[in-house]
Amino acid sequence: MTQLTNASEVVEEMPVAGAPVVRVQQPEHSTPSVKTPLTAFIGLESSDNGVTLVELVGDSVLTETRQLSGNVGEELSAWLSELVAQRHQQIIAAAIRKDDTLAHLFSRLWLKEDIVPFIIAAPREEPLEKLVREVAANFDAQNVVQIPLSLSQEVGVADLVTLDDYRAVTVLQDFALLSRLVQAFQGKRLVFVNATPRGGGVALMRHALIRLLRLMNVDAHWYVLVPNAEVFDITKRKFHNVLQAVAAPDVVLTDEDKAVFNAWSAENAHLLHDVFKQADVLVIDDPQPAGLIPYIKQANPHAHIIYRSHIQIVSSLASQPGTPQNITWEFLWQTIKDADYFVSHPMSMFVPKNVPDDKVLYMPATTDPLDGLNKELSEEQMEHYLHFFNEILEREGQTPLDLTRPYIVQIARFDPSKGIPDVLEAYRRLCIMLQERQQPVPQLVIAGNGSVDDPDGVPIFNHVQELLRSDLYAALASDVKVARLPHRDQLLNTLLRKSSVVLQLSTKEGFEVKVTEALMKGKPVVAYHVGGIPLQIVNGVNGHLVEVGNTVQVAQHIYDLLTDTSLYERMSMAAVELAGKDYLTVPNAICWLYLALTLLKNERLEGRFRWVAELARKEWSGVADEEEGEDQMQCA
Structure with a gap:
């Protein structure tokens, strides 16, 4: 655990707002000036x-x-x-x-x-x-690599690691199972289609998945849609935000919006026509490419289609006639209903009631142990990224992160559902608790990437800055570092690894695998009890789950972790030990190949809200066990 350094505060009462404000006296030392590499x-x-x-x-x-x-x-x-x-x-x-x-x-x-x-x-x-x-020439001024796209919008995935590297970080039985599924899939083509090649969890998962499948000689491809700012405004505000019930009540999908989306879908379908004809199984990621499904059926009647929902859909509202959620969902369901499977995060409340139970299957979000977000970094490498982070802060007119003091962190997009105002309020309450007990105060980092299909990023970022200028938070502002970061995954990796405690106060959430990424690094996580987050945290063991809005409890849990070394060490060890092994790339590949093979063999599963990984292991466990035995004999 990072030791807290000395700082002192004075609490003053605000007679108008009625809430105490922490006046922070900055420590004498600060981050030394280090020449940028x-x-x-x-x-x-x-x-x-x-x-x-x-x-x-x-x-x-x-x-x-x-x-x-x-x-x-x-x-x-x-x-x-x-x-x-x-x-x-x-x-x-x-x-x-x-x-x-x-x-x-x-x-x-x-x-x-x-x-x-x-x-x-x-x-x-x-x-x-x-x-x-x-x-x-492939890198921009911030050393972010350009992702290559073909004329047909196929994403070029970087070759970073070997198959042996994956084998070294994978459970033996899972690797044997994946190898068997790969062998059975030979001669067939698997295609994924989503909105963007960068920004958000879907793109991260696809980079890792395609990289692994290509290493195993699977004919797998990944395509993205032609970007359109007008359409992305519709899909973010009136699809994503509405379905998650984080949009204002008057945000409603209109007939004009539908026409714009349908025209864009037709444009993309024309571009991808040959892709559809050559595919055996296609995966449609989220609502943005859902309009392609009728065109796939027309171009290739024999192709099988899987719809993958990565977001939290408030199904109670989506199923209630007349609500904005129902208007959006009914429009999308017109095309999604023709998919063979509906794959959701493992939460039944995310599935609208008109989706037939026999189509519904569960898969979690996943992360990759070998990508820039999770691979091990040396102290020298992390030092480079922390100084790069401070450069970003200084360009934004913020004081740099004091590298001699600890910090707590939330890594997430600047999105209405990520609970960033609650992060600030929990931090304010934490500062009061620490001052009352004459304990030092950590810094707070709120950071995340943007995405081309997410127009909410800048407005939410600006709103956070406005909150920090308000009377309630102004005295804390110099200790709060808020940054929209370029897409250098090692920077996020570093911010998690060097933090003391990780927060995830999403008010609505699909899965948020950033929780698992933090746990893998031995960081206890304090999070709201929403979406798929409870599947990753054992409450009171490797982190804490708190009801949405209870910032007092959030602050108390952070306080306990910062001031009780033995508690922190126990939770840190449990975080590493209990980080979900099913939330990694190899199990993800197992799931997709297993689903594809069931469709190709005309053995469509009765979904009924079952976990795909469990079905795959149950059906193929005998084969995998035999291969494991053969491998052990060869090693002997």
């Missing part, structure tokens, strides 16, 4: 003369060749660490030719050195410097 891109090449490294920093190029003997991977790591330390750099990405003997080290570059590998099919005659410049 230089951004570098490298190329690696082996030859008879040794290993050549070409380094690009800005427009300057340095070339060095060394003889590496013995363990090339270890020696290369030492060389790169030397460069980073001596030249105060952060190496962002590396170019390696596909046929180079160093190409097999690509996953080491990612997992150990935090360098994005680019394995490039290029002839030896092409200068290594040119390859490095091409790699650097």
Whole structure:
């Protein structure tokens, strides 16, 4: 547990608002000024003369060749660490030719050195410097990589790790089961369609899933829709927010909205026509691509369709005639009803009553243990990301995060359902409790990514800033760090790893796998008892579940964790031990291949709200056990 440092506050009563305000006296020390690391891109090449490294920093190029003997991977790591330390750099990405003997080290570059590998099919005659410049051109000014899209909107997924890397972090029985399902699926094509290639949990899951399936030679593809700001405003405010019941009562889907959405669906269907014809099974992620379903049926009557709902639908309102939720849902159901399965987060209250029970199956959201959000990071690497975070804060006119003091954190999109005002109120109450007991005060970090299909981000961010300028919170504002972050997953990873306590005060939620990501890092989570969050937290063991709006109880739980070291250590250990193993990429792949195979064999499941992973393990457990035994015999 991070030890709290000294700070003092004075509580003053506000006679007008009637709520106490904490006046925080800042500690004398602050974050020391540290020079920002230089951004570098490298190329690696082996030859008879040794290993050549070409380094690009800005427009300057340095070339060095060394003889590496013995363990090339270890020696290369030492060389790169030397460069980073001596030249105060952060190496962002590396170019390696596909046929180079160093190409097999690509996953080491990612997992150990935090360098994005680019394995490039290029002839030896092409200068290594040119390859490095091409790699650097894939990154923007904040070193966020551009996600490649084909003309048909297929998403290019990065090769970051090997199959052995996944095998090392997976339960043996699950890996054997997945291997068997992969073998049975050979010769068939699986296609996923969603709104965007970046931003939000769906895109993160698809990157990891497609990466794994491709490693196992599954013919799997992922396509996204053509972005349209007008449509995304409709799908966010009048689909997503309305179905979650977080929109204002007067926000209602109109006939004009429906016409705009239908025209956009037709445009995307035309673009994806050949994709539909070649697919055996298609997965439609959330309402945005739901309008494609009739076009899929028309282009390929033999294709099977699975609809995956990732959001909390307030089914009681969606099933009540005349409500905004019912108007939206009935419009969407006109197309979704033709899907073979309706896959939901494991909460029956998320499923509208007109969805037939035999179509309903359960799958949780998942996260990937090897991606930027979850892989291990060294202290030096995390230091780089924390200073990058402070650069973002300073550009926004905020004081930097004091790296010598602890902080609590909520990582989430700036969305009406994420309960950010409650986070501020719980923090205010925590500060009062700590002052009354003469305890030091931690900082608060509220941060998350944006998404192209989410127009709520900026208004909610601005609203939080307005709250911090109000009389109730102004005295705390300098200790509250609020940031919309670029899509560098290691930054979120770092903020979670270096935090003391993690909050997730969503008032409405589908699953929010950020809870599992925090638990995997040994962080106790204090969260509201909504959606799929209770499936991830054992109340009082690895975190706390609180009823929505009870910020007093939230503050008390945070206080206990910050001031009781033995309690914190017990919960931290339990967090790691109990983090859901079914909420990872391999079980996710098992579920999708199992569902696809049942449809291809014309053995459509009777869903009835059953967990797909349990069905897959029950049906295929004998095969998986046999393979496990064979593997053990071969090892012996």
